[in-house]
Amino acid sequence: MLETLDNGKPIRESRDIDIPLVAAHFFYYAGWADKLQYAIPGAKSVPKPLGVVGQIIPWNFPLLMAAWKIAPALACGNTVVLKPAETTSLTCLLLAEIIQEAGLPEGVVNIVTGAGETGAAIVNHPDINKVAFTGSTEVGKIIARSVANTDKKLTLELGGKSAHIIYEDAAIDQAVEGVINGIFFNQGHVCCAGSRLLLEESVADTVVEKLKARMEKLRVGNPLDKNTDVGAINSAAEHVKIKKLIETGKTEGGEFFEPASVNLPTKGYFHKPCFFNRVSSAFTLSRVEVFGPVLAISTFRTTQEAISKANDTQYGLAAGIWSEKGSKIHKTAAALKAGVIWANTYNKFDPTSPFGGFNESGYGREGGRHGLFPYLDI
Amino acid sequence: MRTISLQKENGFPLAIQAVSVDEVGATERADFFTKRSVKKDSKLAALYLALSMCDLTTLEGSDTPGRVQQMCAKARFPVPPDMIEPHLQKRNLPPIPAVAAVCVYPSMVPVAVKALAGSGIGIASVATAFPSGQAPLEVKIEDTRFAVEKGATEIDMVINRGAFLSGRYQEVFDEIVEIKRACGDAHLKVILETGELGSYDRVRLASDIAIEAGADFIKTSTGKVTPAATLPVTLVMLQAIADHHRRTGKKVGMKPAGGIRTSKQAIQYLCMVKETLGTDWMTADLFRFGASALVNDLLKQIYKELTGRYYYDKVFSID
Secondary structure, eight states: OHHHHHHOOOHHHIIIIIHHHHHHHHHHHHHHTTOGGGGSTTOSSOOEEOSEEEEEOOSSSHHHHHHHHHHHHHHTTOEEEEEOOTTOOHHHHHHHHHHHHHTOOTTSEEEOOOSHHHHHHHHHOTTOOEEEEESOHHHHHHHHHHHTTSOOEEEEEOOOOOEEEEOTTSOHHHHHHHHHHHHHGGGGOOTTOOOEEEEEHHHHHHHHHHHHHHHHTOOBSOTTSTTOSBOOOSOHHHHHHHHHHHHHHHHHOSEEEOOTTOOOOSSSSOOOOEEEESOOTTSHHHHSOOOSSEEEEEEESSHHHHHHHHTOSSOOSEEEEEOSOHHHHHHHHHHOOOSEEEESOOSOOOTTSOBOOSGGGEESOBSTGGGTGGGEEO | OOEEEEEOTTSOEEEEEOOOOOHHHHHHHHHHGGGOOOOHHHHHHHHHHHHHTEEEEOOOTTOOHHHHHHHHHHHHOOSOHHHHHHHHHHTTOOOOOOOSEEEEOGGGHHHHHHHTTTSOOEEEEEOSSTTTOOSOHHHHHHHHHHHHHTTOSEEEEEOOHHHHHTTOHHHHHHHHHHHHHHHTTSEEEEEOOGGGTOSHHHHHHHHHHHHHTTOSEEEOOOSSSSSOOOHHHHHHHHHHHHHHHHHHOOOOEEEOBSSOOSHHHHHHHHHHHHHHTOGGGOSTTTBOEEESHHHHHHHHHHHHHHHSSOOOGGGSOOO
C-alpha cells in the first residue's frame, strides 16, 4: 500500500510482484551468509567484506531496489549507507523501522534521504569502500568519474533500450502478452523494459493488430484500484520528459498509436500506453530510453538482421526472444549483447538469477551468486 | 509453421495454419483473470449475466423423465419468488433471469420440450454418441436428427477424438460438417473434450477445425473427463474465436463446461471473455456456462449482494 501511494504503481504489482520479490531476495541472501566460502570456487578461507558500502537507488522499484542492495551487502558482512530516491523514500524508511525491530545493531544499515547532493556526499565520502548505484546512465557516468582514481569499488545498473524479438514461429498471442508485460509493466518505468519491439516481417501486421486490440483493454487509472493495469507516472518531471520524447518521435516519423478506449483520470500524472510503428533505428525513440509506456516497433527479415538490430544500441541490459523453435532461441541468445535474456517470457525476476548490463547499461551483477562478488574483497 | 490441408464439402481446399500456444504464457495470462476484483453493482450485474448464460445440465445414465422435469422446473423458477422479489423491488432491479437452456440426452428432449413449453428457455441436447463419440457416423447423424425432430434447439456434439489424435483431421472436419447439416436450424455446439487432447496446441487446432467446419459454439468438455473446463483452456479457445472474428468478421460462441461451480469462477470467466473478445460476447447468444451446481451459487451470491448477508443453503432447491 505504502509503495503504491509513494510510487504510483498499481497495487496489484506491489502486492504480487514487488513485495514478494523483496522477501525472496532477503531470504535468498540470508542463505548465503554462512556459506560465503563456497561462493568462490577454490577459496581457502572465508572471503572478507569490503567495509562501508554506499548505495543509491532509483524510484521505480523503491523497496525492491533497497532489497537488491542491502541483502547481498549484509550477507557479505558489510555495513550500508543507502539513499533512496527523493520522490520515493517512504518504504525505505519503513524498512529501517523493521530493521530496528529485527534487532540489527545500530549503524549497520543507515538510510539517508535526499536528492543528488546527498548522493554525491555518499559517493565522495573518503570512508566509503564501495559504491553501488542503480539509476540513469547520465548519473552513472558522473559517479564513475567521481570514483575514478580512488580505490572504491563500483557497480552500476543503468538504463536500457532492450530489444524484444518476435519470430514468425512464435506463439503470437502469448508473445503479445509478453510485449504488454515487457513495456507497460510499472508504467514502463523499468530499466530492462522491452522498449524496442522487433517483429519478423511475415507476422508484423498480425502482431501489431493484436497488440492494438490488447492495449484497448488496458485499465489505466487509480493505482490503489486492484483492477488497475497501468498506474501513475512517478512525478511531474518524468511526465514532461515522456511527453517531450513522444513529440520528438512524432516529428521524426513512424505511425503513432494510443488506445482510444482508454480513459485517463483528469487529475494526476497519467499517460496512455502507446507505440510508434515502423520506426527506423536512427530515430530517437529507437535509441533513447524513454522510461515510460512508449514502445518503438520495427521489423526484420532474417535471424541475422534481428540480432544486428537488437545489438544496435549503446545499451545492453536485457532482451526477449519469442520462438517455438529451441535452436533459434539458443542461436539468437548467444549472439545478443545483453545481460539478461528471456525466452518466451519477459520481465521475470528471481533472486537466484544474476542481473546486470553491458556497455552503457552498467557493470557488475546483482542477484544470484554473482551478486555477492561486488561486496567481497576478492 | 505446420499447415493442415483439408478439403471443404464443395471440393475446394482449406488450409488451416496450426497456431502454436505457449503453455506457460497461456496459463499465466489466464491466472491474471483470477485477480480481477468485481464488486457491488458490477458484481450483481455479472451474477445476473452469468445466470442468464447457464445451460442447466443433467447427463446421467440414471436420468428419468421425473428428474428432467424437476430440472426444467428449476430452470423456470430458480428461486422462491417471495424470497428475492421484495429486495429487487426495493432497489428497482429487474427480475432474476431464467437460465439460457437446459441440456439433456436426446431421449429426454420430449420431456424437456413439454416441461419448458412457452418459457423461451432453450433445449440443448447432446448427440453424436455422447460422451465418447465412438459410433459410426450414420448413428451420430441419426442421433442428431432425432434430437432436432423432437424439438432440441441446440445440439452439443462431440468431436471424433480418435480421428483427431491419430491425425485424421479431414474425418473430424467432415463429421462436424455432416452434423451441422443434420442440425438444420438448431445451433451447433462442438465439444472438443480438451481433457483428452493433451496439449494447448491441439486444443487450438481442434478449435480452428471446428470453427472452420461451421460450429456456432465451441465447447470445452463433456463433463465426463477430468480436467474439464479450465481458465487456460478456455482462453486458448477464445483466442481461436478472436482470430476467426478478426479474419472473417464472424462471431463464434464459447461454452466452458464442467468444473465451474462457484460465482467467483464464473466472474473470472466473464472477465476473460470481456478482455479477450469484447462486450459483444457478453450475452447468452455467444457465451454459455455448462453447469448445474453453479446456478445455486449464483442465486446465493445474488441474495447476498441484495441483502448483505447469506441465506442458508437449504432455501434453494437442489434441482
